[in-house]
Amino acid sequence: MPPHRDVALGHTSSVGSSAQQGHHHIHLTRQIGIKVLGRASTRTDRPFSWINARSPNAVPGRPVICGRKYRHPAATRPTAGAPKEAAISEFGPAHAALADTYIGEDAVLTYARAQAARTGIRAIGPSGGACLRLLAAALDAKAVAEIGTGTGVSGLYLLRGMRSDGVLTTVDAEPVRQQLAREAYHAAGFAPNRSRFIPGRALEVLPRLADRQYDLVFCDGDPAESQEYLAESLRLLRPGGMVCFEGVFQEGRLADPDDGDPQTDAVRELVRDIRESDRLLPALLPVSDGLLCAVKR
Ligand SMILES: C[S@@+](CC[C@H](N)C(=O)[O-])C[C@H]1O[C@@H](n2cnc3c(N)ncnc32)[C@H](O)[C@@H]1O
Structure with a gap:
């Protein structure tokens, strides 16, 4: 596979050859000619608040986005395998505050x-x-x-x-x-x-x-x-x-x-x-x- 120009990072990278990359990923890469830097997860067992499977309105497998002032009780429960996501959730308000102060x-x-x-x-x-x-x-x-x-x-x-x-x-x-x-x-x-x-x-x-x-x-x-x-x-x-x-x-x-x-x-x-x-x-x-x-x- 020829290298693709990564427009986001401004360098070339070889993509689509890894067995870990799904068919969709490869297809998308070919279609738009850039490297896709991340893949959407289909996991529904995350412990933090933005996936709330217990919500009466939740669609199985679809995330329900949660406001930054609210944290579901499950958010505080540590679950093996998802510490990075929990950490990202923790940093949410700080990032939001930065986005607000950035503007001025x-x-x-x-x-x-x-x-x-x-x-x-x-x-x-x-x-x-x-x-x-x-x-x-x-x-x-x-x-x-x-x-x-x-x-x-x-x-x-x-x-x-x-x-x-x-x-x-x-x-x-x-x-x-x-x-x-x-x-x-x-x-x-x-x-x-x-x-x-x-x-x-x-x-x-x-x-x-x-x-x-x-x-x-x-x-x-x-x-x-x-x-x-x-x-x-x-x-x-x-x-x-x-x-x-x-x-x-x-x-x-x-x-x-x-x-x-x-x-x-x-x-x-x-x-x-x-x-x-x-x-x-x-x-x-x-x-x-x-x-x-x-x-x-
Ligand atoms: C959240 S404030 C809007 C703030 C504004 N967009 C801003 O960001 O500066 C909501 C406004 O909608 C008006 N409002 C509420 N219900 C309304 C309705 N049914 N029709 C028209 N205006 C309404 C209120 O009077 C209020 O001024």
Whole structure:
């Protein structure tokens, strides 16, 4: 087998010859011409919290991702054969904190975040915000819809990633919060025509927005309405557009088998439906409180 260029590491390596590498691995290597650096495990006996086979919503063999504040009791039970994974789990919060501090927020974001805290709402964390900015830039987004303006933290990140002529349409049931967001966008130097504020309940406002006109839809309103937001997002998005849901870890409740709260159940359904949809290509990013993103095929 000829050597393949490893684009991730910038050196060449011989791949596909080891008996330990599975057929799928070899096939993938041939298909994309790079070395695959790791293989997904199919083990389900891990002792730590991100696989929770006891959850009533768990699909056998499929991981249920757990928020970083929650640790399943089994997480503390040592099990032979998986010390490395347990160690990785232990380092999760430290890595998350590093991802947050890496970004560094300016005065406007700091102010908008302080306003969110003052008014008692949760704003997306810096690492989640940076992902939104990154995705908006990667999509070259001209039209973005947001459910849950809050005091403008997520909107600032979105606007900073969008095209310079892009428009953010943002919906919130609380006009007072939208006014704070408007001030934050202004303070950050965005012209008024870069944002469109629509006050009202999401399920009343979203049906008025046009089909297939949006590059990105960011959902951060009422988690209990997640399924409806997904349906509306699929209608609003152009093919190749992306939907993102913030807060899917539900601060650890998602993977808590004892949590039967209807809101958590709604998010569990959302997570499962997105994963199993053949119209969507998902990735669950472990930033902020879980940012579930999916491209509409
Ligand atoms: C978590 S906060 C949004 C934070 C914001 N995305 C950020 O990161 O800066 C949720 C917001 O959604 C709004 N909201 C909750 N339920 C809603 C609904 N059904 N329709 C519209 N907005 C809603 C709340 O008023 C609140 O401002």
